[in-house]
Amino acid sequence: MSLKFTLQKKLILGFSVVAGICALIGLVGWYGLSQLRGNVRQLGTEEVPALRQILTLKGALQEIKASEQALLNPALSIDRRNEEYANINRVLHDAGNAIETYRASGNLNESTGEFGGFLNTWKDLQADVDLFLQLSAKIDALRIENPQKLEAQLEGYLGEYKTWAAESVKSVLEQTPFEGNLDPEQSSFVQWLGGLQVENPQVQEAVKHLQYQIKEVYRAVGTISDFLEIDESELAKDVYIAEVLPSIESIQQYVANVKTPINEALALYDELVRHGQDVTVGLLAAAEIKLDSIVQATENSVAQSVEAGEGLARSMIWLVAIALLVGVAVAVVLGLSIARSIARPLAKTVAMLNALERGHLDQRLQLVRDDEIGDMARTMDAFAESLQNEIVAALQKLAHGDITFSITPRDERDLIRGAIKTLGEDLNEILGQVKLAGEQIASGSAQVSDSSQSLSQGATESASSLEQITSSMSQMASQTKLNAENASLASQLATQAKQAAEGGNSQMVEMVEAMGEINASSQSISKIIKTIDEIAFQTNLLALNAAVEAARAGQHGKGFAVVAEEVRNLAARSAKAAQETAELIEGSVKKVATGSQIANKTADSLDEIVKGISKVTDLVAEIAAASNEQAQGIAQVNVGLTQIDQVTQQNTANSEESASAAEELSSQANHLQDILARFKLKNGSNLIKLSGSQSLPAVAMDPLSFGDDDTQDGWGE
Structure with missing residues (x-):
């Protein structure tokens, strides 16, 4: 008994071979990936995390340096200074976490002593940062923002006031009325003091007294000017001695009270700058040098691991490429073989179907195969034979007016033969009824013609009368x-x-x-x-x-x-x-x-x-x-x-x-x-020619009949 090699078996065999090739490629890739896994694990769990922590420490040094530089700026507001304090504390905390993580990673660089040296420098740097923050806190305690600008403004407005005071003294000495400004509200010094916003209590108290004493001086100078206009120089001199001179001394004292906290803040800023330049900069540079050494050593270790992984990857790529080429070649050969065994018979089948669509029934496949395509070809040939010998023969008889053909359906689902059989039976019945109806219409139309002639003649005579x-x-x-x-x-x-x-x-x-x-x-x-x-x-x-x-x-x-x-x-x-x-x-x-x-x-x-x-x-x-x-x-x-x-x-x-x-x-x-x-x-001898007085028999029509019930009723009438 011969083995029937069906199309299904061919496809299963081809796909099985392709699946085996894919499995081989997968095994080769799995072996290469398992070898790379160790290198990647070492990079991911030891060297790269250690390098990340070192880089975090370098970033912390840069942030500490930037925050201290910002705190050295006298123009920085209290809110901004508080933000910098918070940033330094956060950086110190993150740096401590990075140090602990680096220690836990077990990196070999720690045994070289580089990391130990960095830890000593880091401790010194922490102490220096604490001292820096203490000095900065003393500056904040004075509650004076931008003391340099405040000092410059105070000296400028105080100089304008001194010029005005000198002019007023000159008018007293020369015994001439004062021609300058006598309204304290128009004085730039008074206006600046009124708009000054300082949170230091000593400065606030001194500014309040300064405003009062300056206004008193303006009032006294106005009184002196009035006395000089009426030539009362003695009275003017008395007012100057009794009121102006004491107010000037009070103003000098209150100005000194304002300058005292400003000078303290400036001195603290100078100390802070000297400390940063002398100590902090050196510690930051030393810490960065040690971190750079650790980074270099870590990068060398990472480079060695990467080089080993790349060599293994190149070997695996060659293995996968060879397996892939072999698999592709085998898959292509199998695919071409199976495709040719399917495509050629299908092309013949399509050509036969196109011929059938054009009405050419003489073409046959005649394929000798034991698979599903052979079964399809034999079925198509049998269908063409049946179509030509039964269906087309019956239709040719119908085309020549012969409705005596007969055809037998194969089963109840045979729609084509069933429809042709019903068509032949219905046409026989319909044409027989049509012939009878035509004879009756001819007879009736003759009677209608005679009656219409008589009616026309009578109507003509009636119309004349x-x-x-x-x-x-x-x-x-x-x-x-x-x-x-x-x-x-x-x-x-x-x-x-x-x-x-x-x-x-x-x-x-x-x-x-x-x-x-x-x-x-x-x-x-x-x-x-x-x-x-x-x-x-x-x-x-x-x-x-x-x-x-x-x-x-x-x-x-x-x-x-x-x-x-x-x-x-x-x-x-x-x-x-x-x-x-x-x-x-x-x-x-x-x-x-x-x-x-x-x-x-x-x-x-x-x-x-x-x-x-x-x-x-x-x-x-x-x-x-x-x-x-x-x-x-x-x-x-x-x-x-x-x-x-x-x-x-x-x-x-x-x-x-x-x-x-x-x-x-x-x-x-x-x-x-x-x-x-x-x-x-069929049964043509049974058709009887009807006279004009006979009526047509009832006609039973089915859904395939040519006409509807209304037309049949019209003929019956």
């Missing part, structure tokens, strides 16, 4: 509309006449009222004229009395007599004019009364005319309304006849179209029968 009736009704509607328009015009004219008569009657009434008003006005004028006549009579009497008085006056009354005569003449003329006017007005009043009577009679006649015209207007309006209603009714009848005529014409057109469609349907049914005649159906 309806058109004549519509023409007569149109003429009647036109005449009725003309009558209605004439009646409406007559109604409008009667209405206008009525409005004109009513307007004349109202104007006549207004005229009668106006005549009455004229009569009343004439009577009023008559009364006024009578009053004028009485005034003229009274004027005549006055003129006569005036003439009598003038005659009595003699020669002196001649002028007045002439005036009285003229007044009498004017009164006579006024009386005459008033009489004539009264006569004219009386005649006008009589004529107005006569005119009023005539106007009243005319108004009565116009009133009668208005009533008659109103009745005529009402009758004409009723006639016009009736004519309009009649015209509207006839117009509606005419519209209805027009719509009936349109419907009749549409029915005629529809009948003609129905007849034409029926003829076309009959032609299409015959064409459908010609098309169906090319199909060869």
Whole structure:
């Protein structure tokens, strides 16, 4: 029995070989790493930690040196000085830890004596740092920040004050008023003292007294200047001796009190600088030299360990490289062999599948192999044979109209053969029903065509009669509309006449009222004229009395007599004019009364005319309304006849179209029968040609049928 070397076994064998090569490379690497482990452990646990601690000590020396340099700066604030103190204490603590760690590492350099020498120097350096911190603490206790700057400012402002004081003394000696500044608040010395921020109690107390004494000196100098302006030199001299000189002595004492702590701080700074330069610098240099020696020895030991490790690493690299090359070569050979055994059959399979996709069924694989690819090739060849001999043969018969083919599915999951079998059965049933339906449609369409022709002829005759009736009704509607328009015009004219008569009657009434008003006005004028006549009579009497008085006056009354005569003449003329006017007005009043009577009679006649015209207007309006209603009714009848005529014409057109469609349907049914005649159906002898009166049998359709239930129902109807 031969062993079947399947594709699975080939792949397992190839990957097993590759895994063995990887294991070999791993063993070689593990051996090299285990050898390097000892060197790395020595570096990591002994030499490198020791070197790290030595470097920490060197850093500590540098930080101590930097902090002490910072503390030597007088301008450093109290907060910054406290930070430097904390930094020095931290560095000393870290350095102690580094020394203990170095001792615990067991490094051989300690046996050489270098580290012991460093420890002695370190103890001296610690004592020196403690002394340095004590001196610095004394400076901090004075609580004076930047004493050098404070001393310089004090000397500068004090010099300005001394210049001012000398000018004031000069004015006293020369007995002239002082022309300088007399306001202490404008003094730069006073302003500086007011803004000075010093925490030393002695300085604070002295500054307070200085401010007071300087202000007193300014006040006294102002008083002296006032006395000198009024030539009171003796009084000025007394004030200078009694007030200025004692204040100057007090100022000098308080300035000395301010300078005392400042000088102490400066002396401490000088001592601190000397100590740092003489002692601290030397100790730091000695400690750094010893640490450099230890670092050099440690670096030499590390270099030897690194060189040994590099040699071992180079050997391991060569071993791993050789094993890797061998493994790659073996893996490549196995991979190419397995790939070729898989790729070539798969390429043929892909070519066959592409041919099948293009419809070429004549290609076969014909591979003779005992693995899975051989099984796949035999299955593909069997599939192509089945596809060509069964599926394609059935489809070719269907393409030529032969639906008598039969095909049997292999099992219930054989979708292709099952679908083709269902397609053949459904097409046989559907085409048989379609053929029967075509014959019935042809017969029915002939009957529809005959009925449509008869209906079209009758509709044409009805349309002709309806058109004549519509023409007569149109003429009647036109005449009725003309009558209605004439009646409406007559109604409008009667209405206008009525409005004109009513307007004349109202104007006549207004005229009668106006005549009455004229009569009343004439009577009023008559009364006024009578009053004028009485005034003229009274004027005549006055003129006569005036003439009598003038005659009595003699020669002196001649002028007045002439005036009285003229007044009498004017009164006579006024009386005459008033009489004539009264006569004219009386005649006008009589004529107005006569005119009023005539106007009243005319108004009565116009009133009668208005009533008659109103009745005529009402009758004409009723006639016009009736004519309009009649015209509207006839117009509606005419519209209805027009719509009936349109419907009749549409029915005629529809009948003609129905007849034409029926003829076309009959032609299409015959064409459908010609098309169906090319199909060869199973049990064709059972198809019976139906008459036009027969109905189609019910058709049972499945999901693969060509049509839906609505279309089938339409055919059944």
